[in-house]
Amino acid sequence: MSAVNAQVSASPAALLHHVRTGRARSRAELVAMTGASRNTISNRVDQLIAANLLAEGGRGWSTGGRPPTLLQFNSEAGCVLAVDLGVTSVDVAVTDLSARVLATAGHPIDIAEGPDAVLAEARRLGRRVLAEAGLDDADVRAVGVGVPGPVEFSTGRPSHPPIMPGWHDHPIPDAFSRWGAPVFVDNDVNVMALGELGVEGSDQDALVVKVGTGVGCGVVVGGRVYRGAQGSAGDIGHIHVVAAEGRSVLCRCGNTNCLEALAGGASLLRDALAAGLPVTSTRDVVDLAIRGDGPALELVREAGRTIGSVLAALVNFFNPHRIVITGGVAQAGLPLLSGIREAVYARAMPLAARTLDVSVSDAPELSGRVGAALMAIEGYLDDDSVREAITS
Numbered sequence: 001m002s003a004v005n006a007q008v009s010a011s012p013a014a015l016l017h018h019v020r021t022g023r024a025r026s027r028a029e030l031v032a033m034t035g036a037s038r039n040t041i042s043n044r045v046d047q048l049i050a051a052n053l054l055a056e057g058g059r060g061w062s063t064g065g066r067p068p069t070l071l072q073f074n075s076e077a078g079c080v081l082a083v084d085l086g087v088t089s090v091d092v093a094v095t096d097l098s099a100r101v102l103a104t105a106g107h108p109i110d111i112a113e114g115p116d117a118v119l120a121e122a123r124r125l126g127r128r129v130l131a132e133a134g135l136d137d138a139d140v141r142a143v144g145v146g147v148p149g150p151v152e153f154s155t156g157r158p159s160h161p162p163i164m165p166g167w168h169d170h171p172i173p174d175a176f177s178r179w180g181a182p183v184f185v186d187n188d189v190n191v192m193a194l195g196e197l198g199v200e201g202s203d204q205d206a207l208v209v210k211v212g213t214g215v216g217c218g219v220v221v222g223g224r225v226y227r228g229a230q231g232s233a234g235d236i237g238h239i240h241v242v243a244a245e246g247r248s249v250l251c252r253c254g255n256t257n258c259l260e261a262l263a264g265g266a267s268l269l270r271d272a273l274a275a276g277l278p279v280t281s282t283r284d285v286v287d288l289a290i291r292g293d294g295p296a297l298e299l300v301r302e303a304g305r306t307i308g309s310v311l312a313a314l315v316n317f318f319n320p321h322r323i324v325i326t327g328g329v330a331q332a333g334l335p336l337l338s339g340i341r342e343a344v345y346a347r348a349m350p351l352a353a354r355t356l357d358v359s360v361s362d363a364p365e366l367s368g369r370v371g372a373a374l375m376a377i378e379g380y381l382d383d384d385s386v387r388e389a390i391t392s
């Protein structure tokens with residue numbers, strides 16, 4: 001994924017990127033944006049049109065003289081499969097090359113059943129959504145997979161994932177070889193961060209916080225996901241939190257009072273059960289809060305405050321433009337958000353907090369699939385494969 005290089009170059013992939021993200025709509029705008037010559041741009045645009053990746057249609061506004069012919073990305077020049085692997089479910093979508101969902105299907109799984117069983121289910125769902133969308137195996141240009149654990153991005157292999165027994169070093173891309181397309185695998189939080197940036201992307205710095213069973217954070221620097229030296233950037237779930245009244249809660253990592261142990265979805269369920277609420281899952285607690293149940297609301301808000309206390313420190317350190325909250329618990333909406341905002345604005349330094357935007361995802365249940373699709377699309381439309389597409 002060379003989006004940053006692509007934005008300063010005038011390679012065919014870069015020109016395509018400018019058009020499909022809405023940054024340029026005509027040859028003249030591409031010339032102005034890249035500084036390349038009119039001839040170079042015209043030749044490359046013609047090649048992209050011949051390869052069926054761009055199309056001409058309509059006229060733009062004239063700034064004097066003949067109005068320019070508008071360029072459009074042909075988002076129907078293929079499709080991608082987006083796989084969102086969770087701890088308890090797998091969701092697969094087929095999307096066009098603008099990450100528009102054409103069909104989607106999901107199934108409950110237990111990630112601990114191991115890669116063979118779980119990936120077979122993902123393949124089955126992949127065949128099903130393709131059939132539902134009226135597409136063939138040959139239409140698939142790339143596959144994107146988000147998994148709930150650390151991944152070596154270059155090989156698509158999980159690396160000692162704590163809640164995915166049996167998955168260490170498993171070559172996930174091999175499971176999708178039937179589609180003969182490149183397969184991109186990353187951890188679910190990074191994938192969700194892409195989903196929240198959306199198809200047009202962003203040049204901003206952002207934190208995308210997933211509050212699911214655990215708590216994780218996608219770190220977006222200048223519009224790109226930052227992975228860190230070993231790929232574990234944003235693993236905020238095990239940051240130590242000062243708990244109230246000498247409270248000591250053991251975390252699955254072996255330490256006590258980690259953020260995840262005090263404010264993740266699993267801890268929300270534990271505390272709701274301890275308070276005698278009629279629940280059997282985190283989803284039940286979230287549903288009670290949505291319906292306005294007082295004790296459930298207070299548990300969600302308190303989890304928000306705890307998460308916010310860690311985010312306040314991250315805001316002081318990283319000074320993001322915005323924070324987006326996603327994941328299953330984010331479906332609770334306002335009570336979680338108000339708890340987070342309360343702690344962030346109380347503790348973050350004024351300069352860093354002044355224009356900070358803290359919000360809940362519009363569609364937390366979809367961001368994993370949309371993000372997996374965007375990862376696959378960016379990978380498929382990189383410099384090498386676009387060059388291949390226009391010369392073949």
Ligand SMILES: [Zn+2]
Binds near residue numbers: 253255260261
């Ligand atoms: Zn921990």
